[in-house]
Amino acid sequence: MSEVLLEVRDLVKHFPVGAGFLGRSGGTVRAVDGVSFSLHRGETLGLVGESGCGKTTTGRCILQLEQPTSGQIVFEGTDLATHSEKQLRDLRRHMQVIFQDPYSSLNPRMTIGEILAEPIKVHRLVSGKAAREKRIEELLTQVGLLPQHAQRYPHQLSGGQRQRVGIARALAMEPSLIICDEPVSALDVSIQAQIINLLEELQSRLGLTYLFIAHDLSVVRHISDRVVVMYLGKIVEVADRQALYEAPVHPYTRALLSAVPIPDPKLEATRERTVLRGEIPSALTPPGGCVFHPRCPIAEARCSAEIPLLREIQPGHWGACHLA
Amino acid sequence: MAALLEVKNLRTTFQTSGGVVRAVDGVSWDIQEGETVALVGESGCGKSVSALSIMRLVAEPAGRIESGEILYKGRDLLKLSEEQMRGVRGREIGMIFQEPMTSLNPVLTIGRQLTEGLEIHMQMSPHDARARAVELLGMVGIPDPARRLAQYPHHFSGGMRQRMMIAMALACNPSLILADEPTTALDVTIQAQILELMKDLAQRLGVAMLIITHNLGVVARYADRVNVMYAGRIIEQASAAELYANPRHPYTLGLLRSVPRLDEPRRARLAPIEGQPPDLTRLPAGCAFSPRCSFRVERCAEAAPPLIAVDAAHTSACWECERLVKAEAA
Numbered sequence: 001m002s003e004v005l006l007e008v009r010d011l012v013k014h015f016p017v018g019a020g021f022l023g024r025s026g027g028t029v030r031a032v033d034g035v036s037f038s039l040h041r042g043e044t045l046g047l048v049g050e051s052g053c054g055k056t057t058t059g060r061c062i063l064q065l066e067q068p069t070s071g072q073i074v075f076e077g078t079d080l081a082t083h084s085e086k087q088l089r090d091l092r093r094h095m096q097v098i099f100q101d102p103y104s105s106l107n108p109r110m111t112i113g114e115i116l117a118e119p120i121k122v123h124r125l126v127s128g129k130a131a132r133e134k135r136i137e138e139l140l141t142q143v144g145l146l147p148q149h150a151q152r153y154p155h156q157l158s159g160g161q162r163q164r165v166g167i168a169r170a171l172a173m174e175p176s177l178i179i180c181d182e183p184v185s186a187l188d189v190s191i192q193a194q195i196i197n198l199l200e201e202l203q204s205r206l207g208l209t210y211l212f213i214a215h216d217l218s219v220v221r222h223i224s225d226r227v228v229v230m231y232l233g234k235i236v237e238v239a240d241r242q243a244l245y246e247a248p249v250h251p252y253t254r255a256l257l258s259a260v261p262i263p264d265p266k267l268e269a270t271r272e273r274t275v276l277r278g279e280i281p282s283a284l285t286p287p288g289g290c291v292f293h294p295r296c297p298i299a300e301a302r303c304s305a306e307i308p309l310l311r312e313i314q315p316g317h318w319g320a321c322h323l324a
Numbered sequence: 325m326a327a328l329l330e331v332k333n334l335r336t337t338f339q340t341s342g343g344v345v346r347a348v349d350g351v352s353w354d355i356q357e358g359e360t361v362a363l364v365g366e367s368g369c370g371k372s373v374s375a376l377s378i379m380r381l382v383a384e385p386a387g388r389i390e391s392g393e394i395l396y397k398g399r400d401l402l403k404l405s406e407e408q409m410r411g412v413r414g415r416e417i418g419m420i421f422q423e424p425m426t427s428l429n430p431v432l433t434i435g436r437q438l439t440e441g442l443e444i445h446m447q448m449s450p451h452d453a454r455a456r457a458v459e460l461l462g463m464v465g466i467p468d469p470a471r472r473l474a475q476y477p478h479h480f481s482g483g484m485r486q487r488m489m490i491a492m493a494l495a496c497n498p499s500l501i502l503a504d505e506p507t508t509a510l511d512v513t514i515q516a517q518i519l520e521l522m523k524d525l526a527q528r529l530g531v532a533m534l535i536i537t538h539n540l541g542v543v544a545r546y547a548d549r550v551n552v553m554y555a556g557r558i559i560e561q562a563s564a565a566e567l568y569a570n571p572r573h574p575y576t577l578g579l580l581r582s583v584p585r586l587d588e589p590r591r592a593r594l595a596p597i598e599g600q601p602p603d604l605t606r607l608p609a610g611c612a613f614s615p616r617c618s619f620r621v622e623r624c625a626e627a628a629p630p631l632i633a634v635d636a637a638h639t640s641a642c643w644e645c646e647r648l649v650k651a652e653a654a
Contacts, residue, residue: 050511050513188538189538189540193594256513259513259516260512260541261545263541263585264587267544280511
């Protein structure tokens with residue numbers, strides 16, 4: 001396999017909950033609780049889980065938008081924690097992000113051209129107005145927009161077009177890694193496929209590496225080479241796409257897959273489903289032992305006592321379950 | 325059997341700065357007693373406005389129900405007085421919205437929000453209403469219902485709030501529930517819980533249901549019949565089984581092909597519908613889907629195709645649907 005571009009080692013991010021009434025501490029949210037994975041150059045790693053599982057916080061820690069409580073993030077061979085703010089700025093140029101809602105992440109008072117020009121100016125990526133305009137035109141064409149879109153404002157574009165602008169803005173920095181945080185979940189079904197195809201095309205053309213954070217398991221299966229499943233701040237399963245979808249080892253992964261309705265009434269009529277009981281516990285007071293045990297259909301006594309470690313069950317297929 | 329609800333040529337418009345938007349442009353569909361019918365489509369297709377029109381909750385003065393009939397048990401809801409309409413909402417027809425937090429009152433207890441309707445619509449005493457509220461919360465799977473009555477919506481998780489919305493919708497034994505994207509805001513595993521609950525309750529209580537959604541998987545699992553909407557019109561109607569097996573409109577076909585599916589081998593590339601969703605203030609003269617359609621012919625730009633029968637209980641609004649069938653078979 002190719003070189004490791006990003007390595008996350010034992011990442012922990014705890015949020016203290018606002019000191020309550022009379023200075024009482026509100027406790028700690030264990031948003032990310034000891035997460036490790038690596039990402040190879042040119043690969044797409046899917047990061048799935050439900051709200052509150054820590055997938056977005058993991059992405060934000062990698063981008064250094066959050067200061068990790070502990071753990072290491074090694075990007076292009078350097079530990080980000082050992083860098084000064086100034087050095088970071090340069091490194092960070094190589095990791096960009098695409099957000100879920102392109103509307104709230106684009107400044108409504110700037111034209112698309114101005115939005116794309118800003119990072120180019122700040123990082124002095126090209127010199128001179130003419131070269132900048134040429135670069136903007138190139139970026140717009142690259143994401144399937146027209147040069148004249150540079151004069152438009154975000155509100156004049158459709159949701160899919162705005163997400164294309166979000167992608168162009170990320171590309172402007174010539175990144176090696178793009179963190180895609182739910183990039184298609186706010187878009188209409190017919191537009192989602194357009195954006196996914198675009199992301200794949202750009203990857204093969206520019207050799208990009210993606211961390212693809214999403215909750216839609218069908219989309220993640222389509223785009224990812226490997227998949228990480230998170231639950232309550234912890235990784236419960238990691239595997240190659242095919243192994244994860246065809247032979248999931250963790251009961252949570254199995255339940256997630258069975259919860260996805262399939263657009264085929266005949267199949268749905270006969271399909272057995274595991275509907276999980278209960279709700280996702282609060283990350284403020286995660287259950288002891290295996291965090292999934294209160295909802296797990298196969299939990300045993302030791303699951304509430306011992307924390308299962310992430311172990312290699314098949315070559316390259318890791319699961320954190322005593323019973324796997 | 326007469327339909328429980330029959331919508332005929334409904335037309336609802338909105339006055340916007342960009343001109344008049346025909347959000348719902350002459351649609352007709354019906355629901356039989358105890359049946360689950362889906363309105364499917366993407367944002368702006370008119371599916372939510374259809375539901376709001378039935379409840380006569382379209383925001384005036386910008387929004388207006390221009391014409392049509394909404395026959396509920398044979399009575400035209402559009403001809404009722406506001407007073408009479410209040411006896412229909414919540415009593416005869418319940419409603420479940422996408423975002424339970426914004427549709428529950430944050431300063432009233434869960435108990436009060438449930439008992440209010442019971443006292444007003446069913447003339448129950450506060451004591452009886454309370455007992456019924458406990459029963460309802462238990463029915464939708466909220467543990468420890470008696471204690472929960474004193475709590476407020478912010479004490480509830482998203483899934484619990486949606487259960488509470490279902491309890492409210494069911495409170496007065498309605499014959500019909502309109503569910504507008506009832507699980508879109510919920511997590512996958514909670515979504516499955518809520519949908520199973522709705523299906524189970526609808527069957528057990530014999531309530532008819534209109535599910536409004538953009539999720540084709542949800543429709544496949546829960547709906548008996550489906551209406552697909554695009555730019556304010558219905559473009560295809562069929563039973564769920566028929567629609568998925570033999571789509572007869574290029575838009576339906578495109579939607580089904582564009583989503584990656586877990587039950588099929590992974591494809592190298594997805595097949596999206598090209599182009600952008602329609603701008604409702606500037607719709608093309610002919611078929612609204614024609615700018616994005618791969619079956620487009622000259623005629624499509626000139627006149628909008630009517631919804632015609634292509635099979636028993638299957639209609640499609642496409643000039644080229646014969647060609648589509650052949651292309652599908654090939």
